[in-house]
Amino acid sequence: MRKPVILITGASGEIGHGLIENLAASEGTSIVTIDLQPLPREHRDLVDREYLGSILEIHLLERILAEFEVTTIYHLAALLSTRAEFTPVAGHQVNVEGTLKLLDFAQSQGESHGRPVVFLYPSSIAAYGLPDLETKNTSGPLSEHEWNQPTTMYGCNKLYCEHLGKYYADHYKQLAAETLSGKVDFRSIRFPGLISAFTVPSGGTSDYAPEMIHAAAQGEHYACFVRPDTRIPFMAMPDAVDALLRLAHTDRSRLTRSVYNIAAFNPSAGEIAELVRRGFPKAQIGFEPDLKRQAIVDSWPADVDDSAARRDWGFDPRYDLETAFSDYLIPHISDRY
Ligand code: AKB
Numbered sequence: 001m002r003k004p005v006i007l008i009t010g011a012s013g014e015i016g017h018g019l020i021e022n023l024a025a026s027e028g029t030s031i032v033t034i035d036l037q038p039l040p041r042e043h044r045d046l047v048d049r050e051y052l053g054s055i056l057e058i059h060l061l062e063r064i065l066a067e068f069e070v071t072t073i074y075h076l077a078a079l080l081s082t083r084a085e086f087t088p089v090a091g092h093q094v095n096v097e098g099t100l101k102l103l104d105f106a107q108s109q110g111e112s113h114g115r116p117v118v119f120l121y122p123s124s125i126a127a128y129g130l131p132d133l134e135t136k137n138t139s140g141p142l143s144e145h146e147w148n149q150p151t152t153m154y155g156c157n158k159l160y161c162e163h164l165g166k167y168y169a170d171h172y173k174q175l176a177a178e179t180l181s182g183k184v185d186f187r188s189i190r191f192p193g194l195i196s197a198f199t200v201p202s203g204g205t206s207d208y209a210p211e212m213i214h215a216a217a218q219g220e221h222y223a224c225f226v227r228p229d230t231r232i233p234f235m236a237m238p239d240a241v242d243a244l245l246r247l248a249h250t251d252r253s254r255l256t257r258s259v260y261n262i263a264a265f266n267p268s269a270g271e272i273a274e275l276v277r278r279g280f281p282k283a284q285i286g287f288e289p290d291l292k293r294q295a296i297v298d299s300w301p302a303d304v305d306d307s308a309a310r311r312d313w314g315f316d317p318r319y320d321l322e323t324a325f326s327d328y329l330i331p332h333i334s335d336r337y
Contacts, residue, residue, distance in 0.1 A: 002069040002113075005030040005048060009055050009102060010077030012037040014199045015122065018241035019074060020046055032068055034060060035077070055098040061105045070109045072118040072248060075102050081126050081154040081296060083203030088153040095157035096164075103168045103184060110183025119169075120248055121188040123162050123259060125233060126155035126205075129299045136298060141305040144190070144259055151299045152205075162188050162259045169258065187247050188259040190304070192233035192266075194240050195324070197332030205296045209234055209272050216276045216283035217333045225290040228270030231302040233263040236324040239317040243309070250313040260309040265321035266302060275321070279330035 006023060008016055011033035017040070023029050024046035031047040033039060039050055049068075053060045055077050064070065077098060084091025099121070106117040129149040130136040139147070150156050165186035172181040193206025200214050201207050208224050215222035243262050267275070273285045309315035319328055 002067060003030060003048070004071050005032045005068045006072045006074070007031075007064065007068075007070045008033045008074045008076060009035070009098075010075075011035045011043075011047075011050075012039050013076055014194065014196050014201055014237065015076050015240060015244070016074075017043070017196070017199050018237050019076070019244065022241055022245060032064060032070075034064075054094075055101060056093060058101065061101060065105065065108060065112070069113050070106070070117060071115070072120070073102060073106055074120045074244065074248075075099060076122060078122075078157075079154065080201070080204035081124075081152045082205045082207070082293065084154040084157070085152060085296075091153045092157060095154060096161060099157075099161040100164060103164060103186075106184045107168060107172060107180075111180070116183055116185040116252075118185045118187065118248055119165060120244055121161065121165055121186065122244070123158045123188045123190045124155070125190060125192050125300045125304065126150060126152055127159040127162065127190055128301050129155060130301060131299075133298055136302055139301070141263075141303040142261075142301045143305045144257065144261055144308070147301070152296055158190075166258050185252060186258050187255065189243055189247060189309070190259060190261045191240060192235050192263050192304070194235055194237050195329060196237035197329050198237075198336065205293050206232060206234070206300075208269060212269075212272060212285060213276050213279075213329055213333060216280040216285065217337045219282065221284040221286070223286050223288040224269055224273065225288065226269050226294050226297050227289050228268060228273065228287055230269045230294065230297055231266055232297060232300045233266040233302075233304055234272075235262070235264040235317060236319040236328050238328065239264055239319055242318070243315055246315065247309075247313050254312055256312055257308060260312070260315070261304040261306045262309050262315050262317075263304045263306050264317040264319060265324065267321055271321075275325045279325060279334075
């Protein structure tokens with residue numbers, strides 16, 4: 001008999017950090033992880049098996065298939081938007097080919113144990129691409145289907161994989177004599193920029209917000225790479241982890257779509273700097289826009305419409321902008337440094 005487990009890819013990254021702690025806290029949950037980087041020491045005891053390696057290594061997935069019965073997959077592994085612009089082919093390999101391998105793995109798992117594998121896929125506001133600032137500033141909160149014209153490799157990868165997931169869930173091998181779809185229960189969240197008190201991201205283009213606050217807490221000068229008026233949606237990490245768990249646990253019959261926007265607050269970079277200065281009065285923050293990274297953030301929406309997530313699965317973030325700083329970020333980050 002194979003042991004039922006939850007599989008997390010990219011488990012050593014930012015979302016994995018909070019997700020492992022939450023999942024491990026619920027009794028009877030067994031966790032298997034894959035990442036190129038080892039898990040932090042405090043997480044090693046929380047998981048049943050840690051595989052060190054790439055999601056592109058097919059023999060790793062075969063070993064997991066042979067040994068475990070995977071019920072749910074949180075596919076967090078990805079090369080983020082800035083990094084993928086420097087190495088687009090590697091970005092495509094990890095973000096698209098890696099996701100394809102995981103979807104195929106989920107299909108095999110579902111076929112072998114007979115139940116659909118719940119597949120959680122973090123997509124991103126990078127799936128959008130607005131043509132210019134005027135359109136961005138006048139189009140209001142975007143729904144999931146609007147302006148799906150990403151300008152980055154990462155955004156293209158995310159948008160395509162949203163479709164790939166739907167294909168596996170609904171149309172997989174649709175010309176075969178027997179019905180093979182329905183073995184992957186694909187559910188995706190388009191995340192805004194995420195800000196964690198415990199980890200600092202690397203390789204993203206929304207990184208200016210977390211970098212600004214972590215630099216201030218360490219007494220370091222920070223040169224923000226976007227203009228003060230730059231506005232995109234953000235969210236505190238605990239709300240992102242709660243959202244993944246809540247979507248994973250919602251009865252499929254309540255879901256009217258497979259891709260959901262979520263958002264919590266959408267401050268400008270200047271407003272973030274003010275809040276950071278309020279928490280850390282000695283913060284030294286300057287603005288030195290990098291025009292190329294600026295163009296990427298300018299193509300992302302100023303706000304998104306998350307009414308479908310609120311209606312279908314009760315998305316309701318705990319933190320707004322004020323409380324994210326006062327109750328979560330400032331106290332925890334101050335403790336950390
Ligand atoms: C990035 O900046 O690439 C990510 C994202 C917005 O998905 N944080």
